[in-house]
Amino acid sequence: MIPPVPDELSAPHWEAAARGVLAVPRCADCEWLVLPPEPVCPQCGSVAPAYRYEGLSGRGTIRSWTVVRKSFLGEPTPFTVVDVELAEQPDLRMIGRLVHGEPHPGDTVTAIFPDGIPAWTT
Numbered sequence: 324m325i326p327p328v329p330d331e332l333s334a335p336h337w338e339a340a341a342r343g344v345l346a347v348p349r350c351a352d353c354e355w356l357v358l359p360p361e362p363v364c365p366q367c368g369s370v371a372p373a374y375r376y377e378g379l380s381g382r383g384t385i386r387s388w389t390v391v392r393k394s395f396l397g398e399p400t401p402f403t404v405v406d407v408e409l410a411e412q413p414d415l416r417m418i419g420r421l422v423h424g425e426p427h428p429g430d431t432v433t434a435i436f437p438d439g440i441p442a443w444t445t
């Protein structure tokens with residue numbers, strides 16, 4: 324697995340993941356969870372959203388999935404990637420590997436953190 328390269332906005336997410344916590348930024352102006360954090364809040368348009376990260380439940384629902392059969396980063400293939408809607412807010416989506424279980428849309432999944440990187444298990 325290629326390690327993440329955090330930037331100023333995403334560093335708290337990766338620091339929490341290293342502790343086994345799924346942390347997502349919340350806009351201080353509109354209270355909307357935003358993933359990934361954008362310089363301009365996509366919900367309220369604030370140009371200074373002053374995000375604060377909070378730990379979530381780590382639960383979500385598979386909305387879609389695919390199998391990666393060729394990796395341009397040299398990772399072993401095949402592996403499954405799922406599009407997960409997080410439990411805390413409608414349409415709050417996160418993409419990640421499904422490391423245990425089968426990908427069935429509508430099934431619930433839980434975040435796990437192999438090597439400090441969020442992934443999913445059924």
Ligand SMILES: [Zn+2]
Nearest residue numbers: 350353364367
């Ligand atoms: Zn906002």
